[in-house]
Amino acid sequence: MATNPWLLIAIGLCTVFLAFAHTRRRRERSYPPGPKPRPIVGNIFDLTARELWLRASQWAKLYGDVVYLRVFGQGLLFLNTYETAIDLLDKKGSIYSDKPSLVMAGELCGCENMVAFTRYGDQSRRQRRLMQKALSPSAIPLYHSLLEIETQALLKRLLEDPHNYDGHIRRYAGSLTLLVVYGCRVVSNDDPFLTLAEDCVEIISNRIASGGGIWPVDVFPILKHLPTWFPGAGFKRNAIKWKAKMEEFVDRPFELVKSRMKDGTATPCFCTSLLEQASESEDVSGAQQEFDIKWTANSMYSGDFFVTMTVIRHFLLLMELHPEVAAKAKTEIDSVVGTDRLPMFSDRPSLPYVDAIMSECLRWGTPVPLGLPHRLMEDDVYKGFYIPQGTLVFSNVWNMTRNPAVFPDPDAFVPERYFDGAKYATTDKNDPRNFVFGFGRRRCPGSHLVESSLWIVMACVLATLDVSKETDAHGTPIEPEIVFENSVFRTPNAFPCAIKPRSEEAARVIRTAAALNA
Numbered sequence: 291m292a293t294n295p296w297l298l299i300a301i302g303l304c305t306v307f308l309a310f311a312h313t314r315r316r317r318e319r320s321y322p323p324g325p326k327p328r329p330i331v332g333n334i335f336d337l338t339a340r341e342l343w344l345r346a347s348q349w350a351k352l353y354g355d356v357v358y359l360r361v362f363g364q365g366l367l368f369l370n371t372y373e374t375a376i377d378l379l380d381k382k383g384s385i386y387s388d389k390p391s392l393v394m395a396g397e398l399c400g401c402e403n404m405v406a407f408t409r410y411g412d413q414s415r416r417q418r419r420l421m422q423k424a425l426s427p428s429a430i431p432l433y434h435s436l437l438e439i440e441t442q443a444l445l446k447r448l449l450e451d452p453h454n455y456d457g458h459i460r461r462y463a464g465s466l467t468l469l470v471v472y473g474c475r476v477v478s479n480d481d482p483f484l485t486l487a488e489d490c491v492e493i494i495s496n497r498i499a500s501g502g503g504i505w506p507v508d509v510f511p512i513l514k515h516l517p518t519w520f521p522g523a524g525f526k527r528n529a530i531k532w533k534a535k536m537e538e539f540v541d542r543p544f545e546l547v548k549s550r551m552k553d554g555t556a557t558p559c560f561c562t563s564l565l566e567q568a569s570e571s572e573d574v575s576g577a578q579q580e581f582d583i584k585w586t587a588n589s590m591y592s593g594d595f596f597v598t599m600t601v602i603r604h605f606l607l608l609m610e611l612h613p614e615v616a617a618k619a620k621t622e623i624d625s626v627v628g629t630d631r632l633p634m635f636s637d638r639p640s641l642p643y644v645d646a647i648m649s650e651c652l653r654w655g656t657p658v659p660l661g662l663p664h665r666l667m668e669d670d671v672y673k674g675f676y677i678p679q680g681t682l683v684f685s686n687v688w689n690m691t692r693n694p695a696v697f698p699d700p701d702a703f704v705p706e707r708y709f710d711g712a713k714y715a716t717t718d719k720n721d722p723r724n725f726v727f728g729f730g731r732r733r734c735p736g737s738h739l740v741e742s743s744l745w746i747v748m749a750c751v752l753a754t755l756d757v758s759k760e761t762d763a764h765g766t767p768i769e770p771e772i773v774f775e776n777s778v779f780r781t782p783n784a785f786p787c788a789i790k791p792r793s794e795e796a797a798r799v800i801r802t803a804a805a806l807n808a
């Protein structure tokens with residue numbers, strides 16, 4: 291077919307005009323409000339490396355439900371209410387469930403296959419399917435006896451060595467996941483796998499993800515080609531160290547399970563059951579399945595360890611600061627369970643005040659105050675505001691848990707707020723479990739497991755131990771100083787805390803239960 295040159299010129303001119311008009315329209319579109327960006331760098335100086343959620347909640351007061359910032363042109367959107375998080379992350383989940391492709395975290399530090407970092411697509415769906423099988427509400431009762439046994443071991447350590455309470459919590463959080471995921475039993479508080487997990491989660495959350503997790507190399511990917519010796523390439527030298535640690539974290543426990551399966555000594559767990567099924571399935575290649583299982587296992591391990599530790603630290607702190615709440619729970623437990631045995635999961639429906647304490651610990655503590663960022667997959671318009679494709683979306687859970695319209699006097703620790711008369715009655719909007727685990731298709735897959743794990747620990751500690759302020763050499767109570775240093779998790783640093791058995795009988799109950807399972 292002959293081509294008319296005039297027609298080509300006319301088409302060319304139209305295309306240029308339309309592109310120009312489109313760019314202008316984009317510029318004229320109204321972005322959600324937010325602090326005024328500076329030229330080129332945008333809002334970089336508005337971000338803080340520590341407790342960014344506090345700053346984000348100040349913006350919520352100034353600008354409203356949705357706040358938009360830019361860092362070197364990268365859009366950051368903060369959703370400040372439950373309703374906005376549901377509207378976008380949940381109801382528009384098909385376009386709000388991606389994760390950012392971060393050069394620093396993903397490619398350079400080797401986190402790109404961890405579930406929380408995987409792009410929305412086949413891989414993330416396969417990984418989530420694996421976890422759903424293992425962590426669905428119907429699967430949780432299978433873990434009940436394991437949770438009870440691990441809790442008894444925790445009580446015994448708290449009884450015998452109360453000053454090292456933080457090491458015991460760390461061991462509980464890590465050993466439970468190691469057992470569920472890899473079938474490995476931890477033998478000491480200094481277990482190398484626990485140390486490895488703690489180091490890696492600290493690297494991810496406090497260093498790689500510090501200040502929102504956006505590094506200059508994420509904005510200018512060309513920087514990744516800088517030689518490591520080049521001035522300013524310190525990030526590459528760090529990335530090499532951190533990546534080696536991450537690889538160890540992912541590979542070592544998984545290789546151990548495989549070698550134990552080979553010599554017939556493996557304990558049944560998430561990995562063994564999936565590896566056995568994998569060898570029978572023909573849907574996906576064996577190597578692909580093994581890869582998915584290995585990374586999913588690691589994601590469960592890293593997802594659980596630090597947050598479980600965080601919530602138990604909050605619980606001990608709050609029981610220390612609120613003896614009246616602990617006393618009320620003890621009365622409830624004594625009347626239902628008695629004093630000659632430990633609470634069990636079958637007691638849970640009769641112990642609503644313990645449930646309320648757990649909910650209030652999750653709300654007051656808000657372990658992941660800005661959730662984990664989602665990435666918007668296509669341009670969107672919300673309440674008349676234009677939100678461009680590629681925007682990173684943070685759910686400002688901190689602002690939700692501090693909303694006085696839903697939680698009057700939000701800084702106070704009040705488990706009674708979940709009761710309607712004598713009945714424990716939460717609603718969608720005031721049940722912290724509906725937002726502290728995130729939203730939409732990337733919501734935390736471990737919420738049911740951890741809820742059971744936290745409940746049994748709280749019930750058993752309340753039943754047998756008294757938590758109070760440590761005293762100094764003169765017997766004066768020491769006020770705990772509460773410091774949050776982590777960038778992603780709201781984990782209080784360890785604080786002075788006195789833990790004693792409630793009575794001789796309580797100490798005997800702990801020893802007897804632990805001896806039965808030794």
Ligand code: HEM
Binds near residue numbers: 589597661663728734
């Ligand atoms: C109190 C305990 C926990 C809290 C507060 C918590 C909170 C969260 C939050 C806020 C997210 C981000 C959700 C989003 O992107 O919208 C998340 C993701 C995740 N959590 Fe948890 N989590 C807890 C325990 C666990 C446990 C026990 C596991 C596994 C056994 C786990 C595994 C994961 C994984 C794999 C992801 C990534 C999901 C994805 O991106 O698709 N978490 N969690």
